[in-house]
Structure formats: structure tokens, C-alpha cells
Amino acid sequence: MRVPLKLKRLYSQLQKIFGRNTMLIVTGTYWGDEGKGKVIDLLSKLYKMTIRFSGGAGAGHTLVTPDGKKFIGHLIPCGIAQLTTCVLGRGEFFDLKRFLVELRQAKKVFGDTLPPIWIDRFSPLWTEYHQLLEIWLEFSKKKGKIHTTGKAIGPLAGLKSLRSGLKVRHLFGDHKILRNQLEALYRELKPLFDEMVRLGIVRRKDILLPLHVQQKLLKDAPKIAGYVKDTARGLYDACRAKVRMLFEAAQAPGLDINMGTWPFVSSGHSVAAGAPLGTGLSLKEFKDVVILMVMKALPTRVGAGPFPSEIWDRLMSERFSQQNPKLFKKGRARENFLGSKLALINSDLAKPKDWAQYFQVLGYELGATTGRGRSIGWMDIMWLHYTIRINGPTYFALTRFDMLSGLDKVPVVVGYELDGKRLEIGDMPDTDNLFRVKPIVEMWPCWKDDIYGCANWKDLPYAAKQFVWKLEKIIGVPIVLIGTGPKRDAMIVRTAAKKN
Numbered sequence: 001m002r003v004p005l006k007l008k009r010l011y012s013q014l015q016k017i018f019g020r021n022t023m024l025i026v027t028g029t030y031w032g033d034e035g036k037g038k039v040i041d042l043l044s045k046l047y048k049m050t051i052r053f054s055g056g057a058g059a060g061h062t063l064v065t066p067d068g069k070k071f072i073g074h075l076i077p078c079g080i081a082q083l084t085t086c087v088l089g090r091g092e093f094f095d096l097k098r099f100l101v102e103l104r105q106a107k108k109v110f111g112d113t114l115p116p117i118w119i120d121r122f123s124p125l126w127t128e129y130h131q132l133l134e135i136w137l138e139f140s141k142k143k144g145k146i147h148t149t150g151k152a153i154g155p156l157a158g159l160k161s162l163r164s165g166l167k168v169r170h171l172f173g174d175h176k177i178l179r180n181q182l183e184a185l186y187r188e189l190k191p192l193f194d195e196m197v198r199l200g201i202v203r204r205k206d207i208l209l210p211l212h213v214q215q216k217l218l219k220d221a222p223k224i225a226g227y228v229k230d231t232a233r234g235l236y237d238a239c240r241a242k243v244r245m246l247f248e249a250a251q252a253p254g255l256d257i258n259m260g261t262w263p264f265v266s267s268g269h270s271v272a273a274g275a276p277l278g279t280g281l282s283l284k285e286f287k288d289v290v291i292l293m294v295m296k297a298l299p300t301r302v303g304a305g306p307f308p309s310e311i312w313d314r315l316m317s318e319r320f321s322q323q324n325p326k327l328f329k330k331g332r333a334r335e336n337f338l339g340s341k342l343a344l345i346n347s348d349l350a351k352p353k354d355w356a357q358y359f360q361v362l363g364y365e366l367g368a369t370t371g372r373g374r375s376i377g378w379m380d381i382m383w384l385h386y387t388i389r390i391n392g393p394t395y396f397a398l399t400r401f402d403m404l405s406g407l408d409k410v411p412v413v414v415g416y417e418l419d420g421k422r423l424e425i426g427d428m429p430d431t432d433n434l435f436r437v438k439p440i441v442e443m444w445p446c447w448k449d450d451i452y453g454c455a456n457w458k459d460l461p462y463a464a465k466q467f468v469w470k471l472e473k474i475i476g477v478p479i480v481l482i483g484t485g486p487k488r489d490a491m492i493v494r495t496a497a498k499k500n
């Protein structure tokens with residue numbers, strides 16, 4: 001297929017920045033949904049393999065191909081569109097049913113000739129029992145619900161740590177072993193299932209017996225037999241052959257099980273250090289690595305948990321998107337809404353709700369997996385300093401920068417106050433206190449011209465360049481990519497930005 005000129009130029013610019021290192025790890029920055037899918041889709045042109053090392057079907061990485069086709073990767077890495085070998089690493093939880101649905105969608109979007117796909121033999125395997133456990137856990141938490149994606153990520157991780165459940169390899173060995181594993185899991189969870197039936201949370205007939213779970217799994221298992229292998233071994237061999245690899249984190253550091261806002265997190269390693277852990281490659285293999293953090297110009301959060309720079313309200317944001325589906329589709333209603341909110345904002349009369357709704361609609365901020373409306377926050381320098389400390393980025397990609405077009409100015413959180421005291425830069429309070437911090441806000445100038453789709457640094461308005469320079473100076477990490485729209489080529493590459 002011919003590569004359009006605009007993309008050719010982008011690839012050669014990217015080659016200058018990323019070409020010298022064989023490995024790249026891409027992570028988010030805040031609480032996910034930051035446009036990693038698009039960034040990985042573009043960058044994977046430079047790599048032979050794309051490897052997911054964490055998360056599971058709850059993640060949703062969206063990419064749009066140059067001819068306008070959209071694909072949401074929940075389990076399959078985003079390198080699929082550029083035909084890299086796609087590896088579902090050991091740190092990723094495997095959901096057979098959902099994988100097959102995704103595979104069908106991938107074939108619909110990219111055609112029948114997909115690149116090689118590897119699924120790790122030792123990844124934890126989703127069953128109906130994990131799903132039931134998640135329903136029970138969310139139910140029992142009452143007001144402390146996590147509002148998960150419903151893909152049983154917590155139970156998959158938790159039961160793995162409790163040394164229960166199944167691995168992908170159980171689908172292919174002795175059926176007796178598979179059956180034993182399922183029966184053990186069923187026995188362990190049965191008291192909970194009985195209680196769920198007693199409380200009317202599920203019906204008895206919805207709790208499948210091990211034999212039925214086994215039958216369902218074995219019916220689908222042959223469809224993936226050709227993909228399953230010891231990926232840790234395969235990746236080790238690929239390292240020996242100096243194959244260029246791109247590692248794709250799920251979500252973002254704010255949802256990391258250790259470093260995020262626990263308990264309001266997902267259950268995997270979303271920081272860069274998750275790459276060796278979630279692939280089985282030793283640290284030694286990563287000596288030549290570049291770490292790229294993807295940061296949204298305006299962070300978002302779905303589900304529960306602290307969000308210090310949040311503009312409005314989580315539930316109201318969710319409700320707003322549910323009640324106004326028309327605004328999230330192209331058309332007159334959307335244009336009128338955006339126009340009137342922007343006028344309000346620039347006349348200094350906007351309330352937090354107006355800002356939040358404006359950005360939610362402008363950015364089509366709906367969850368890729370759940371469709372939930374995402375709540376919006378201001379850029380948060382305190383959080384940036386924290387995640388830079390724990391993630392060690394070489395570079396940043398700033399996505400959705402076009403969303404600031406047309407604004408006179410935008411608030412940016414530059415500090416937190418807790419109990420009347422300003423916290424030091426680099427400090428991060430625990431989750432309970434993070435709910436209570438008061439953000440300290442500064443107004444940063446924006447620009448009038450719409451930069452949607454812009455792919456040249458020199459074409460940016462001067463105020464937009466100043467915004468980037470100022471941010472770069474504060475965080476001390478070069479911003480080498482600037483996203484200005486959902487398409488692959490809507491990206492500014494700054495080859496002149498200095499390496500960290």
C-alpha cells in the first residue's frame with residue numbers, strides 16, 4: 001500500500017527521535033484514555049513487535065487508520081494496524097470470548113491477513129466465576145465501589161495472587177487438569193455464590209457448574225491454538241535478534257496497583273516498570289529503552305477515585321453524556337452547543353459545569369470500553385511531577401492539544417493545598433488526603449486559531465508554542481509529539497526538542 005506523503009514525512013521525523021533505540025515503552029500519565037492507541041498506532045511503523053504487558057479486556061485503545069477506519073483494541077496491541085507482530089504478554093489477563101470478538105472486528109477493519117499474534121501460555125484466564133466474584137465485590141463495597149469496567153480485572157489479578165484459577169495453557173493440556181482447576185475454583189467461591197443467590201444478586205441457574213464452564217472453554221480453545229506460546233521465551237529470542245519492540249501499557253500510572261490512587265485503581269502494573277514484569281524479559285534487556293509518556297492536555301477520569309484537578313462532578317458528567325447523546329454526534333445541535341459554551345467561557349461567565357460540558361462534548365469524552373461519560377480535569381502539574389518521578393520518561397507526547405484552541409485562557413493546577421498548607425512539588429498525599437486537597441490554579445494563555453489536524457510545529461500559533469515551552473520547562477522533559485486530532489497524521493513531531 002502507498003504511504004501518503006504527509007505520513008512519510010512524519011515517519012522520517014519519528015525515525016530521527018526513536019530510530020536509535022531498539023525498545024520503546026509507551027505509558028499514560030493520569031488515569032488513562034490519553035490517546036495511547038493513536039500514538040502507538042503511529043509509532044509502531046518503526047517497530048517489528050508491539051507487546052501489551054498489563055491490563056485486560058477493560059482497557060480500550062482507540063486508533064483511526066489513514067482511510068478513516070476505527071479500531072478499539074481491548075486485548076490486541078495497537079500495532080495491529082501497522083502489521084507488527086502483536087504480543088499479548090504474560091502480564092495481560094486473557095479473556096477468550098472477548099478476544100475472539102476482537103479478532104473478528106480486527107479482520108473486518110484490516111482484512112483477513114492479520115500480522116502474527118502471540119498469546120502467552122501462562123496468562124491468567126477469564127471464567128464466569130471471575131465475573132461473579134467481581135459482581136460480589138462491587139456489591140459488598142456499598143458506597144466504596146470502584147465502578148470497574150466489569151471485565152473481572154480485579155478478580156483475575158486477585159485470584160492469581162491467591163494461586164487459584166486457570167492459565168491459558170490449561171486449555172490445551174490434559175482435560176482432567178483443566179477440570180480440577182475449575183472445580184477447585186468453584187469450591188473456593190461457592191459460599192459466596194450461595195450468598196449471592198440468597199440475596200437475589202444472581203439466580204442459581206446463572207451459576208454454571210465446572211463441567212459447563214469447561215465445555216464452553218473447550219469449544220473456543222481450538223480457535224486460538226495457533227496463537228498460544230511461551231511469549232517470554234519468544235521475546236527473549238527476539239531480543240537476541242535485535243528486533244525492535246514497542247511495549248504498550250494499559251491505562252496509566254494513576255491506575256497502577258502499587259503507585260496509583262489505591263484502592264481506586266485497576267489491578268496491574270501501568271507504569272513503565274511493568275514492561276519487564278509483564279513480559280518476562282530481564283531488566284538487562286531494557287538498557288537501551290526509551291520511555292514515552294502520553295499526556296492528555298486535559299486529563300479525564302471514569303469510575304471512582306480522587307481527581308484533584310477535576311472541573312465538575314463524576315456522576316453528573318456521566319449523566320450528562322447519557323442524557324445528551326445528540327451532542328456527541330456531528331450536527332447542528334453539537335455545533336450550537338459548543339459555540340454558545342465557548343462564548344460563555346471567553347466572556348468569563350462560565351461556571352465549572354460549562355467548562356466541563358464544553359470539553360466533554362468537544363473531545364467526545366466517552367469511555368472506549370464502557371461508553372461512560374468521562375469527567376474532565378485541568379492539566380495538573382503536581383500530578384505530572386509525581387508520575388514523572390515514578391515513571392522516568394525520556395519524552396512526552398501531548399495529545400488533544402487542539403482542544404485548547406479558541407480559548408482566551410485555561411486554568412492549570414500548579415499546586416495542592418492540604419489543611420491550609422501548600423504541598424511541596426514532588427509530594428503526593430495518600431488517597432484519602434488526595435480527595436481533600438485544594439488545587440491551586442494559574443491561568444495560562446491560549447490561542448484563537450483552530451489547530452485541529454495541524455502537523456507542523458511552524459504552523460502553530462505563537463501562543464500555542466509558548467504554552468508548550470512553558471510546560472516543558474516546568475516538567476523538565478521534552479515534549480516530542482503533539483496530537484491535534486484523531487487521525488494518524490494529525491501529529492506534530494518536534495525533532496528539535498532536547499532528549500532528557
Ligand code: IMP
Binds near residue numbers: 031033059251265
Ligand atoms: P477495572 O480495571 O475494570 O478493575 O477498573 C478499575 C478502575 O480503573 C475503574 O475506576 C475503571 O473505571 C478504571 N479503568 C479501568 N480501565 C480503564 C481504561 O482503560 N480507561 C480509563 N479507566 C479505566
